[in-house]
Amino acid sequence: MLFVLSLFQSLKDNYTNLPGIFFSMQRVVLHVDMDYFFAAIEERENPELQGKAVVVCMLSGRSGLSGAVSTCNYIARESGIKAGMPCSKAKKLNPETVFLPARKDFYTLVSDRIMEILRSYADVRDNEDAFEQISIDEAFVEITEKTGGDFNLAFNTGIRIKNEIKEKEQLTCSVGIGPNKLIAKMTSSVQKPDGITVISPDKLKSFLWPLKVSKLWGIGDVTAGKLQEMGIVTIKDLAEYNVIDLISTFGKTRGIWLKQAAAGIDDSPVKEREGSEQIGRIATLPEDTLDINLISQLLDRLTEDVISKLDSRGLSFRNVTVTVINSKFKMYTKSRTLNHPAYSKEILLEVTREILGEFLSESRTEFRRVGVRVGELQKRICQKSLLDY
Ligand code: TTP
Ligand code: CA
Numbered sequence: 001m002l003f004v005l006s007l008f009q010s011l012k013d014n015y016t017n018l019p020g021i022f023f024s025m026q027r028v029v030l031h032v033d034m035d036y037f038f039a040a041i042e043e044r045e046n047p048e049l050q051g052k053a054v055v056v057c058m059l060s061g062r063s064g065l066s067g068a069v070s071t072c073n074y075i076a077r078e079s080g081i082k083a084g085m086p087c088s089k090a091k092k093l094n095p096e097t098v099f100l101p102a103r104k105d106f107y108t109l110v111s112d113r114i115m116e117i118l119r120s121y122a123d124v125r126d127n128e129d130a131f132e133q134i135s136i137d138e139a140f141v142e143i144t145e146k147t148g149g150d151f152n153l154a155f156n157t158g159i160r161i162k163n164e165i166k167e168k169e170q171l172t173c174s175v176g177i178g179p180n181k182l183i184a185k186m187t188s189s190v191q192k193p194d195g196i197t198v199i200s201p202d203k204l205k206s207f208l209w210p211l212k213v214s215k216l217w218g219i220g221d222v223t224a225g226k227l228q229e230m231g232i233v234t235i236k237d238l239a240e241y242n243v244i245d246l247i248s249t250f251g252k253t254r255g256i257w258l259k260q261a262a263a264g265i266d267d268s269p270v271k272e273r274e275g276s277e278q279i280g281r282i283a284t285l286p287e288d289t290l291d292i293n294l295i296s297q298l299l300d301r302l303t304e305d306v307i308s309k310l311d312s313r314g315l316s317f318r319n320v321t322v323t324v325i326n327s328k329f330k331m332y333t334k335s336r337t338l339n340h341p342a343y344s345k346e347i348l349l350e351v352t353r354e355i356l357g358e359f360l361s362e363s364r365t366e367f368r369r370v371g372v373r374v375g376e377l378q379k380r381i382c383q384k385s386l387l388d389y
Pocket of ligand 1: 036038039070071072084137192193
C-alpha cells in the first residue's frame with residue numbers, strides 16, 4: 001500500500017503539468033478589488049479629507065463642476081452619490097461634499113505598486129506569473145499550487161495580501177476567493193469595503209443560485225432583459241434551463257457559456273493580458289525644489305528600481321513616462337515611445353533625464369514628487385548587446 005502511495009506521489013510530482021484527469025488539483029483563484037480607489041488615494045494623500053464626503057471628478061473643464069463623478073468615498077455614497085452622475089447633481093445631494101479633479105496618472109502609479117504586491121502571491125506556470133490585471137484596481141491571482149487547493153490556506157493568503165496592501169499603501173481592498181475567475185470576481189463584492197469572502201466548491205450553488213441573473217459576471221442589461229422575457233429570473237432558473245433553447249436565442253457560444261456560468265463553471269485561465277502591464281515608481285523629494293541635481297538623484301534611484309524589476313522578470317520596455325507633481329499639487333506627465341524595445345539602465349536614465357530637462361525648462365513652480373513608469377512591456381527576445389545600442 002505504501003509503495004502504491006509513494007509511486008502515486010512520485011508520478012504526481014513529476015507530471016504536475018499534465019492536464020490532470022488523474023491529478024487535477026482543486027483550483028483556487030483570488031480576486032482583489034480596491035475600495036473606492038481614486039477617492040481612497042485622495043483621502044490618504046490629504047488626511048484633512050477623513051470623515052468628509054469626497055468625490056473625484058472627471059471635469060470637462062468648461063465650468064466649475066461640469067464633469068461627471070468618477071468615484072466617491074462611502075460617506076458620499078450614503079447621500080446617493082455614485083459613479084457616472086453629473087457632479088452638479090452630486091453637489092445637490094450633499095452640498096458639503098469635497099470635489100477633486102481626477103489625477104489618473106498618479107492613481108496609475110499607485111496601482112502599479114499594488115499590482116506588484118498581488119503578482120508576488122501568484123503561482124508561476126511555464127515561467128509566467130498566473131496573474132491578470134483586469135482594470136486599474138482589480139486583478140486575479142491564481143493560488144492553486146501555492147495553497148495546494150486548500151481554501152483555508154487561501155483565506156490566510158487573502159488576509160496576508162490585505163495586510164500587506166494596508167501596510168505599504170494605507171489602502172483597503174476587498175477580496176473574493178473561489179474555484180475560478182467567475183466566482184472569485186462575484187465573491188469580492190459580497191463584503192465591501194475591506195472584506196474577504198471565500199466560496200469553496202461545496203458552497204457554490206447556495207451562493208450563486210439565489211442571485212438574480214443580472215448579477216452573473218458577464219451578463220449585461222440586454223441579456224438580462226431577454227432572460228427575463230424567457231421567465232429566467234434567478235441564476236438557478238438559468239442553470240436549469242434547456243441549453244438548446246438558450247442556444248437558439250443567444251447563439252452557440254453564448255448559450256453554452258450562459259448554461260455553464262450558471263452552474264459556476266469557468267475554465268478560463270488566469271493569464272496576463274499582452275501589453276497591458278506597466279511598471280512604475282513614484283517618490284517625494286526631500287524638499288520642494290527645482291534643483292536639477294536633487295531631482296535627478298531621486299529620479300535615478302526610481303529608475304534603478306524600475307530596471308531591477310524589469311531584470312527580475314526578463315522584460316523590456318518601449319514606452320517611458322515621467323510624472324511630476326508640483327508644490328501646488330498639480331500633476332504633469334510626459335511620455336516617449338522608443339523605436340525599439342530596450343532594457344538597459346543607461347537608456348532609461350537618458351530618456352528620463354531628457355524629459356526631466358523639458359519639465360524644468362517649462363516650470364517655475366517647485367517639484368514635490370517625481371515618478372517614472374515604463375510600458376509596452378514584453379519578454380526579452382534578443383541578446384542584451386542588440387538592444388543596448
Ligand atoms: P470601481 O472598482 O468600479 O469603483 P471604486 O474602486 O471607486 O469603488 P468600489 O469600492 O465600489 O470598488 O472603479 C475603480 C476606479 O475606476 C474608481 O476609483 C474610479 C474609476 N472609475 C471611473 O473613473 N469611472 C467609472 O464610471 C467607474 C465605475 C470607475
Ligand atoms: Ca474598486
